[in-house]
Structures are given as C-alpha cells and as structure tokens.
Amino acid sequence: MNAPTKDQSLRNLQKGGELYGKVKVPGDKSISHRALLFGAIAKGKTLIEGLLPAEDPLSTAECLRSMGVKISPIKKGDIIEIEGVGLNGLQEPQDILNCGNSGTTMRLIMGLLAGQKDHHFILTGDKSLRNRPMKRVGQPLKMMGAKVFGRCCGDLAPLSIIGNKLRGAVIGTPVASAQIKSAILLAALNAEGSTTVIEPARSRDHSERMLKAFGANLEVGGEMGRHITVYPGKDLKGQSIIVPGDISSAAFWLVAGSIIPGSELVVENVGLNPTRTGILDVLEAMEANINVINKRDVAGEPVGDIEVFYKENLKPFKIDGEIMPRLVDEIPILSVGACFCNGISQIKGASELRVKETDRLAVMARQLKRMGASVDEHQDGLTIYGGKSLEGCELDSEDDHRIAMSLAIASIMANSNSTLRRSEAAAISYPDFWSDLKRLQQKN
Known part of the structure; x- marks a missing residue:
C-alpha cells in the first residue's frame, strides 16, 4: 500500500x-504546537523530544522561523532544538506568515503577536483555513487592546495584526476552546496587569501545564479549573520537553x-x-x-x-x-x-x-x-x-x-x-x- x-x-x-x-x-499535536511556540519566546535553549513531524506543527515552526527563531530541522525521531528569542524578540517578517491547514497555528500565533509592539504581521492559510472563524480569538484580544483586522469584520483570514500595548482583562470565552484560551494566555504574557480567562467548561490544559513548566506566573482555580490567571513580568526559560x-x-x-x-x-x-x-x-x-x-x-x-x-x-x-x-x-x-x-x-x-x-x-x-x-x-x-x-x-x-x-x-x-x-x-x-x-x- x-x-x-x-x-x-x-x-x-x-x-x-x-x-x-x-x-x-x-x-501529541496540541503539545507539539505549544512546545514550539513557548520555546520560541523563552530565553535560552529548548529541546523537544517526540515532536510530531506532521504538516500542522511544521506550519507553526515555519512561521516562527520567518520571525527570526532558530529551529533545527524537524525529522522523525530527532530531538528538536530551539534558540528562544524572549517575549519581545520576534522579528517583523518580510513575508506573509502561512499557517497552512492549521487552525491551532493561526489562533495561537494571533495571541503571540498581539503584544509585539510596532510590528506588523499578516497571517493566511489554505482554502479551508481561510474559511474558519477567527473572530472568536480576535474579539477577546481586542478587549486587551490588540489590533486585529481581517475579512468579514475580522472573522476570516487573511488577518492583519499590528502589535500593540496590551492591558490585562477578565475574559469569558463563549465556548470551551483550548485554542481561544491559549491565544489569550499568550497575549497575557505581554500585557500590563493580570489577565483571567473564564471558560464555560474545562478545555484541554496543555498550555497551563507547559507555561508553568517554562516559569510563567500562572494560577488555575474556580470550579474544575475553569479560571486561569496569568500575571505578567516573568521571563520564560528554555526547557527540555518530551511529547x-x-x-x-x-x-x-x-x-x-x-x-x-x-x-x-x-x-x-x-x-x-x-x-x-x-x-x-x-x-x-x-x-x-x-x-x-x-x-x-x-x-x-x-x-x-x-x-x-x-x-x-x-x-x-x-x-x-x-x-x-x-x-x-x-x-x-x-x-x-x-x-x-x-x-x-x-x-x-x-x-x-x-x-x-x-x-x-x-x-x-x-x-x-x-x-x-x-x-x-x-x-x-x-x-x-x-x-x-x-x-x-x-x-x-x-x-x-x-x-x-x-x-x-x-x-x-x-x-x-x-x-x-x-x-x-x-x-x-x-x-x-x-x-x-x-x-x-x-x-x-
């Protein structure tokens, strides 16, 4: 066959x-995306064992490389090495960031880029991704001061993001979505003041676990861990991750x-x-x-x-x-x-x-x-x-x-x-x- x-x-x-x-x-695809993203904005070296060498995580890695992050070639069985650039070290890319077919890539990177002040980013993807809803991420980011624009009043890619000074907020998400939650948590790392995400039901918690491992000041509370608060001001430190x-x-x-x-x-x-x-x-x-x-x-x-x-x-x-x-x-x-x-x-x-x-x-x-x-x-x-x-x-x-x-x-x-x-x-x-x-x- x-x-x-x-x-x-x-x-x-x-x-x-x-x-x-x-x-x-x-x-795990979810953990692979997050390991790449968190390693990119940490200080120092991150090593990832067992990263999924499939198209979606490869899209995340390529977007990060376009913003100046050094990531070793991703091959099956290899330990992947990332040289982190810190929370504010991403470079403005010379070209459009292509997220391929990956909704996780686009939505999490929206949160990552929202607070990269005075940098301009354009995100797109394949035909399927360009027709998937993005306002569910863009809207809460705008509550923090983000500048996010796109087709259909910001709901569809291509998206334009102009990095801006963000402020902490208390945000209730309309659906239990780890992608929405994770985008807000990433933006919260660069905000002034704490940010709390309140979910209607508990979604997968890989971001919370991994952000804590990288050294973020993060608290999980509320019924069934549905309230997540990030206190900014701490640098993330490179880690060794096993997926x-x-x-x-x-x-x-x-x-x-x-x-x-x-x-x-x-x-x-x-x-x-x-x-x-x-x-x-x-x-x-x-x-x-x-x-x-x-x-x-x-x-x-x-x-x-x-x-x-x-x-x-x-x-x-x-x-x-x-x-x-x-x-x-x-x-x-x-x-x-x-x-x-x-x-x-x-x-x-x-x-x-x-x-x-x-x-x-x-x-x-x-x-x-x-x-x-x-x-x-x-x-x-x-x-x-x-x-x-x-x-x-x-x-x-x-x-x-x-x-x-x-x-x-x-x-x-x-x-x-x-x-x-x-x-x-x-x-x-x-x-x-x-x-x-x-x-x-x-x-x-």
Whole structure:
C-alpha cells in the first residue's frame, strides 16, 4: 500500500482482516504546537523530544522561523532544538506568515503577536483555513487592546495584526476552546496587569501545564479549573520537553480494536491528560475491552499504554455536555464505532465540529450513509442507528485528516472493498497512519 501523491490520491481499501500487534502513535499535536511556540519566546535553549513531524506543527515552526527563531530541522525521531528569542524578540517578517491547514497555528500565533509592539504581521492559510472563524480569538484580544483586522469584520483570514500595548482583562470565552484560551494566555504574557480567562467548561490544559513548566506566573482555580490567571513580568526559560503520543491518533486504533473481530492491539506511550480522555469514558460506556497499563508521568503529563481487544455486543452511547471538549476530535471515529453498537447512539453538543477542517458532522453523515449506515444529522450532532452492515463504496476524506482515518477503519468492516479519495490528508496529524495500518493487518 504505497502512499499516493497529491495527484494520485485514490487509495484502495480492503475489507476484513483483524488488527494485531503494538503501535506507537505520533507525538501529541496540541503539545507539539505549544512546545514550539513557548520555546520560541523563552530565553535560552529548548529541546523537544517526540515532536510530531506532521504538516500542522511544521506550519507553526515555519512561521516562527520567518520571525527570526532558530529551529533545527524537524525529522522523525530527532530531538528538536530551539534558540528562544524572549517575549519581545520576534522579528517583523518580510513575508506573509502561512499557517497552512492549521487552525491551532493561526489562533495561537494571533495571541503571540498581539503584544509585539510596532510590528506588523499578516497571517493566511489554505482554502479551508481561510474559511474558519477567527473572530472568536480576535474579539477577546481586542478587549486587551490588540489590533486585529481581517475579512468579514475580522472573522476570516487573511488577518492583519499590528502589535500593540496590551492591558490585562477578565475574559469569558463563549465556548470551551483550548485554542481561544491559549491565544489569550499568550497575549497575557505581554500585557500590563493580570489577565483571567473564564471558560464555560474545562478545555484541554496543555498550555497551563507547559507555561508553568517554562516559569510563567500562572494560577488555575474556580470550579474544575475553569479560571486561569496569568500575571505578567516573568521571563520564560528554555526547557527540555518530551511529547507523549497523541490520544486523538490513538483513538482510531482503540475503536478499531473494539469493533474489528479478532483484533488485539497495544497502543504505546499515549498521553492520558484528564482533559483529553473522554474517548476512554465513552469506550467504557460501550463496555469495550480496554485496559490502561504502565501508567507513568512524563514531563508533567500522565502517560500510559492501552490494550484493546475485540468485543461483541458493544453498548450504544450518548455524548453531551461537558465531556465534549474532552473528545471533540474523536467524534468522527466514534461515529464509526456507533455503527457497530447494538442500539441507537446519540451525539449532542457538537456544533463546534461544523467549523473544523470540514463540517465534520455533515461529512461523516454523508460518507457513512454512502456505506449504507443509518445516520440522522442534527444541528449540533448525530443520531446513529447501530447494527446495520456497511457496504464498500467510493469514499472521500474531503481533505480532512480525521475523516480519512475514520473512513479507513469503517472500510475494514464493510462487506466489500472501498476506495478513498484524498487519503493523503491523514498526514496532517499522522504521517505514518497508512503504513501502521498495513503492518497491523499483517498478523504474524
């Protein structure tokens, strides 16, 4: 199964065959972005082990290089070295900063640049990113004094940011979003006075953990850690960071191992940050056969290995409310899993998926229906009627990495072979997905 080129992206997907063996998923995408950004504005050298060498973090690294930050070449297995320039050491770039397909890159860099006084920055991205909402970050930054401009009254890229003197503020975010929160926290490092972010529900907390490790004066309080306050004035100091495996990438194997008959998998070195483990809660509700073993702490993040074994008669599940920020990226693969539960599964409160790389609710409903699944699409979620067999057909990732990998797992459970257009999208977060899948299908 050779990786296709951009011009030859139709991939043949074979039905059937259990998955067996051990797999180590790539470094966590969220942590990789933050390690690059925080290392860039720290003083001194930062070393990063396990950084995800995929397209999104590469976009972050390239933007930082364009602003004078020295970052060693990013290759699989290498320890990445960053020479930090300090909080105010970023240079005005000579060209437009291209964030590629990465919403995390654009939104976090907006916060980073807002307080770089008297510097002018222009941010853009690919067609998908240029149509994703940015006012949700720009608006709170403007409350701190930021100058952010863009299409559709500042909601769409290209964006223009003129670095300005910022003032601390108390900001309530409209949705529980780690990207919005992290952008505000980055801006707060350069503000006059403290800044407090108040979230409606707890989102992933990698920024808070890592900023503390870099020496920021940061406090977490309130119910379930939803109030985060930054007190500026302290320089960040370069650190050695170890990036654990991405639980959002592990999710494909956890669901696959649960639904594909005969499968036995061990997913190694998975980050188990409690703000990210909603997928494990749902699998438990499904009564899937999974075990977390070898639990340990690595560089301030909980890590473990996860065993998963096929199990018949999985229970349907319901997702709603505060769990959504803990598994928002796992909804596509969970919608595949729901097709093989005995009963009706419901996903609610997932409207955020409509403004991801694609409208993931619409795309998953459309693609699963092509395979014969029974799916109802709602404004904020899906209802999936399990127990109906899937048929092989021509599928399309629609250029969304999580859709591509979810459909790959669905195709194994189909009654006939399938094809997948734009399968190369998986490289956004998991460059070795297709080779790992091929290896796990070859039981010794």
